[in-house]
Amino acid sequence: MSEAAGPASVAVVGGGIAGFSAVRELRRRGYAGTLQLVDPDGLPYDRPPLSKAFLAGSLDRERLQLAPARWYADNGVELLAESVCKLNPGSAESVLTLSSGQEQAADVVLLATGARARRLPLPGMDLPGVLTLRTAGDAGQLRALMGPEARLVILGAGLIGAETAATARGLGAEVTLVDPAELPFERAVGPEMAGYLHGLHAAHGTGYVRGRAVGIAADGRALSVDLEDGRRLTATAVLVAVGGEPVTALAEDAGLEVDGGILVDRAGRTSHPRVFAAGDSARLRGGGSLSGRHFEHWDAARRTGEAAAAGILADAPPAPGADWFWSDRYGVHLEVAGSLSVPGRTILRGAPGPGFMTFRVADDGTLAGVAAVDAGTSVRAARRLIESGRAVDPAALADAGADLRRMARARP
Ligand SMILES: Cc1cc2nc3c(=O)[nH]c(=O)nc-3n(C[C@H](O)[C@H](O)[C@H](O)COP(=O)(O)OP(=O)(O)OC[C@H]3O[C@@H](n4cnc5c(N)ncnc54)[C@H](O)[C@@H]3O)c2cc1C
Structure with a gap:
C-alpha cells in the first residue's frame, strides 16, 4: 500500500491525544481518503491541564482544545459528536453503531478510547462530592x-x-x-x-x-x-x-484480543486486520523492551497514535523512543524518561530542588532512566543517551558542570 493510498475510509473512535495524533499523522503522511473522528465530547481536548491550569481556572475550555474547529474542516476530518456503541469489524456497511442508532461504514477503524478513572469498591463512592x-x-x-x-x-x-x-x-x-x-x-x-x-x-x-x-x-x-x-x-x-483502567468494551465485544488493554503490535495492529488501537486503551503484545507494560502517559498516547497512522497506511512505524512523561506540582516541573527501576545503580546530580537530576545506570553500563526537576534541556539530552544504548560515564553524569548535550552528541 502506498503512503498516499491506504484504505478508502478510516474511522477513529476517541478524540484524546491518541486519536487526534493519528488523524493528524494520517493527513501529514498524505492520506487523502475519508477520515472521521467520533467522540461524544466533540472537539478533541487535552487532559494534562485538567489537574493543573484548567482546574486552577487559568486555562479556559477553548485553550484546552487540541486544535481549533477550523483545523478539522481544513484537513477534511469529519467530527461526529457521538459515542460508538458497537464495533462489528466483519461487516462492510455498518462497522460502527453510533449512540444515535446511525450505522457507520469504514474500511479501517482505530480504537483510541483511552482509559476511565478507576473507582474503589467502597461504600459511598456515589455520594455527591x-x-x-x-x-x-x-x-x-x-x-x-x-x-x-x-x-x-x-x-x-x-x-x-x-x-x-x-x-x-x-x-x-x-x-x-x-x-x-x-x-x-x-x-x-x-x-x-x-x-x-x-x-x-x-x-x-x-x-x-x-x-x-x-x-x-x-x-x-x-x-x-x-x-x-x-x-x-x-x-x-x-x-x-x-489510576485508570483501559476502555476496552468495544474491542472485547467484537472478539478482539484484550489483556489489560487492547493488544497491539508496534504499528497498532490488533488481532483483527481491519482494527487498530492506540493510546491508554491499548497495550503492546509480547517481545521488545516494553513487553507487557501499559504506559498511561500523554507522550506514549501521542506516539502510539502516530504509529497506528503509519500502520494503517502499511508504512513502517517510527522507531520507538524512550518513554517520557512530565508532572507539575507546587510550581515544580518534573520530567522523567526511561525507567528508574531497572537493576543497576543510581547517580545523583545536584541537590534536591531546581536542577536536581537522578540517573539510573543499568548493570551493563548504559543509561536506563532519568528524572529531573526544572531541567527540560538536560532531560532531552539524557533521553537521547538512553535511546543510543551507549555506555555512560557515571562520574560525568554526577558532575553538574558536564554538558549532557555534548555527551549525547559524542560519537560512540
Ligand atoms: C487529570 C489528568 C492529568 C494528566 N497529567 C499528565 C501529565 O502531566 N503528564 C503526562 O504525561 N500524562 C498526563 N496524563 C495522562 C494523559 O493525559 C493520558 O495518558 C492521555 O490523555 C491518553 O490519551 P488517549 O487518547 O489514549 O485517551 P483519552 O485522553 O482518555 O481519550 C479517549 C477518548 O475516547 C473517547 N471514547 C471512549 N469511549 C468511546 C466510545 N465508545 N465512542 C467514542 N468515543 C469514546 C473518550 O470520550 C475520550 O475523549 C493526565 C491524565 C489526566 C486524566
Missing part, C-alpha cells in the same frame, strides 16, 4: 467545590492525586492525601526524587496520611472517610485518584 478526575466535566465539578472553606481528601498520591493536591492548595483548600505507600511515586522516579517530591506536600501545607480508605459516608453536609486503622477524616469533597 465524591469525584474522580478524567474529563473536563470532572475538573469543572471539582473546581466548583474548591475555595478557602473547602476540605479536600484525595485518595491516591500518584501523579494526578499529587498535582490536584497542589492546585487545590493554590485555590485555598485544606488538602489531605491518603495513600498506603510510605513514599509515593518511588517506583516511577526512584527514592531520592520521590523523597524530594513528597517533601513538597508538607512544605505547602498538604497533609499526608499513610493508610487505606474503607468507606465514605455523608455526615450532615460534610463527608467522612473511614480508614482501615479506624481513623476518620472529614471533608467537603473527596477525590478518588487511584
